[in-house]
Amino acid sequence: MRDVVVLGSTGSIGTQTLDVIARNPDRFRVVGLSAGGSQLDLLADQVRQFAPTVVAVPDDTAAARLRRLVGAAGPEVIGAGGNEELAGRGSAVVVNAITGAAGLRPTLVALAAGTTLALANKESLVIGGRLVTDAAAPGQLVPIDSEHSAILQSLRSGKRSEVRRLILTASGGPFRGRSRAELTDVTPAEALAHPSWQMGRVITINSATLVNKGLEVLEAALLYRMSLDDITVVVHPTSDVHSMVEFCDGATICQASPPDMRLPIALALAWPDRVPDAAPGYDWGTPRDWHFEPLDDEAFPAVQLARRCGRAAGTAPAVFNAANEICVDAFCDQRLSFLGIVDTVAAVVDEHLAGGHVGDAELSVDAVLAADAWARRRATEVIGRS
Incomplete structure (x- = not known):
């Protein structure tokens, strides 16, 4: 017990x-x-x-x-x-x-x-x-994230020294396939209509902008001590494969299950053991198609921005996260456009890196929370001028 x-x-x-x-x-x-x-x-x-x-x-x-x-x-x-x-x-x-x-x-x-x-x-x-x-x-x-739980499970298939790269899957959100120009007039209601998962407001909007995948790239680098260059994001619309690990011999191990957060939750509660019948499995007698495609970084620049923050480390990821939370609220309140979310976050990150950034060597809880507070204030000011 x-x-x-x-x-x-x-x-x-x-x-x-x-x-x-x-x-x-x-x-x-x-x-x-x-x-x-x-x-x-x-x-x-x-x-x-x-x-x-x-x-x-x-x-x-x-x-x-x-x-x-x-x-x-x-x-x-x-x-x-x-x-x-x-x-x-x-x-x-x-x-x-x-x-x-x-x-x-x-x-x-x-x-x-x-x-x-x-x-x-x-x-x-x-x-x-x-x-x-x-x-x-x-x-x-x-x-508990389904992607990182999938990686954790897949890593059981080999030694840490045998891992070549981690592959995070993204559903692509409700706007997969649209160009940047086609995202100009996106509404909050459209952005909240996620094709695979039922989630809270912030994470659903983050999934539409791909900010959530950017956060997961940073999380994967920290959890598994991986270089950001060895973490790949691919779009997988059906959310059947939750993420993958590629090993040095060319083998790729994936974890697949119907989209249901109870599976990674149960595994986290019982780790390293599994909980029987935590969530339904597949009916393998029913045909399924698994499709993968590259991420469109021009239409969805959030992942590249997150990588930039990860390389800077220190307080940069805190600024990325905090500015985004303010922007999501502004978008949902119709005070900011959909494209304006990541554009505003990028502007705040640029300003922080130009002055005020605290590196890993001097990092502290107080520095992180101060950067968080500054980013929220600055994002609010930038939105107010837009």
């Missing part, structure tokens, strides 16, 4: 994590939950179902409301700082499904506590960089 803390329990990954746990009560037990204040009714339902000993919410106001919802016999409820406190309580597994830079400190706290970190908050690894990888013991950091 593994005790599990779920940070971000009311989001897409959080709710699917709890679904996996509910179907495997002999393997996993929820001991802590955290969530933002916007879905306290759902959080209260989760508390009633899973009976955690402690729950964290953003502030004292949310804590007081949650106590009223769950009653006096409910769990301990923590306000501000609760994510870090839960992450450091020494549970067997911490699932970090928080959105954005707010996940960095809980990631570092969980690693310091020696807990297995099931990481869905890719931003904390991308912006934290070597701060996170240096803090992680071998096997302590297990990705």
